[in-house]
Amino acid sequence: MGKPLIAISHLSKSFGDLEVLKDISVDISEGEVISVIGPSGSGKSTFLRSINMLETPNHGTIVYDDEDITGEGYDARKLHREIGMVFQRFNLFPHKTVLQNITLAPTKLKMGTKKEINDEARKLLAKVGLESKADEMPHNLSGGQQQRVAIARALALKPRVLLFDEPTSALDPELVGEVLKVMRELAEEGMTMIVVTHEMGFAREVSNRVIFMEDGYIVEEGDPKDLFLNPRHPRTAEFLSSVL
Amino acid sequence: MDIQWSFILTVIPTILKGIKVTLLISVLGIALGFVLGFLTGVARTGKNRILNRIAGIYVGIIRGTPLMVQALYIYFAIPTIFQFDLSTVAAGVIAIGLNSGAYISEVVRGAIQSIDPGQKEAGICLGLSKWQVATSIVYIQALKIMLPGLGNQFIISVKDTSLLTAIGVAEMTHQASRAVTTTFRTVETYTALAVVYLVLCSGMSYLLKKMERRMK
C-alpha cells in the first residue's frame, strides 16, 4: 500500500481539564472503510470531528493528502470540500427543499451551471432512492429519508472521504436498514469512509478495519473478523460482549 | 361633573395634528433601532470579545434606565455637555432608536442563538464560507423567528413616543395635553387620546399579524 491519505499522529484534545483524546495515532488509506466503536463518552465523535477540523486538537498532527491540516494558516475550507460529514441528527436545512439542500453548496461554490448542478442533484437523489422527494420540505420526510438526503448532500461536493457520526442512532429501528444499504453501496464503490457506529453488523461486514476506542485511547484496532472473534484486549472483549 | 361626550369628536382633529410627528418619530426611530439592534444582536453572538462587550454594555444601560430619563438625557444633558443644539424631534428619534435598538438586540440575539449549532456545522462541512453560512443558513432562519418580536417592538415604540411629551415633542399626547390646558376637558380629551392610540396600535397589530402569516 502507498502513502496514507490521512495520517494522524499523537493527537490529543482536551475540553478544559477533561482530556478526551489521548495520543491517537492512526493512518487511513484511500478506499478504506473504517468503523469506530466504543462506549459512550470515549471520544469517538471528537476524533471524527478533529479530522475535518470542527475541533482543534491541542497536540499532534493530522496530515491529509501530504498537507499538515493542523499547521498554522491552513485553509479549512479546502479540506471541507474534500471531506464530507454526515451527522447523527441529519442537520438538513429546514428552510430549503430536499433538492435545494443538495444544490446549496455546489451553487455557492460555483461548481457548475444551474442546470448541471440540478441534474447532478437529481442523480444523487435517485442514487439514494428519493428522486420523487426532490420538492418536499425535509420535515415531511421520515428520519431514514432525511439521512439519505443528508448523504446525497455530502456527495454533491464529490468528496474523497466521508465521515459518519452515528448515522443511524437517531432512527427508528425499521429505518436503519435503508441508510445502511446506501452506505454499503458507497463502500462497494470505493469511497473512503470513517464511520462511528453502534451497528456491529455494519462494522463486521462492511468495514475493512475496526477501531475500538475507550477513555480517549485507541485500545485496539484490526480486521473486523479478528477483532470480533478474538479481541486481544480484555476491554475490547468486555465491550463486545456488552453490545453483541 | 359636566362631561360632554360629543367633545371627544371635536378634540380628535386637534390630537391628530400630532399623528404625523408620532408616526415620523416611530418610523425613523425604529429604523435606527433595527440597525442598532441587528448590529449589536449579531455582535453579541459573535466571537469578537470587544464588540460583544460594547454591545452588552449598551443593552445593559438602555434596559436599566427608563425611556423618559433617556429622552431627558438626550435632549437636555448631552447637548449641554457637548455644546450643540438638538431639535425635539431629532432627540425623540434618537431616544426611540437607542431604546428600541436594545430590545431588538435581545430579539436578534435570542433568535440567532435558538438556531441549532448543527446547522452552522453542516454549512461549514459543505465548504461554505462563514459569510455564506451566516446569510444563507443561520440568519435567514433566525429572521423568521424574529418577526413576531420585531413587530411587537414596533408597536411598543409607537406607544413609547407618548413619553416624548416630556421633552416637548409635538406628538399626539402633547397635542392632547395642550388642548386640556385651554378647554379643561380632561375626561373627553384623554378618552379621545386613548381611543386614537388604541385604533392605531390595533390596526398595526392586525397588519403585522397578516404579514407574519404571509411570511410563513
Ligand SMILES: Nc1ncnc2c1ncn2[C@@H]1O[C@H](COP(=O)(O)OP(=O)(O)OP(=O)(O)O)[C@@H](O)[C@H]1O
Ligand atoms: N464541546 C465540548 N465541551 C466540553 N466537553 C465535551 C465537548 N464535546 C465533548 N465533550 C466531552 O468529551 C467526552 C467525549 O465526547 P465524545 O462526544 O467525543 O464521545 P463519544 O464517544 O462520541 O460518545 P457518544 O457515543 O455518547 O456519542 C465526553 O465526556 C463529552 O462530555
Ligand SMILES: [Mg+2]
Ligand atoms: Mg458521539
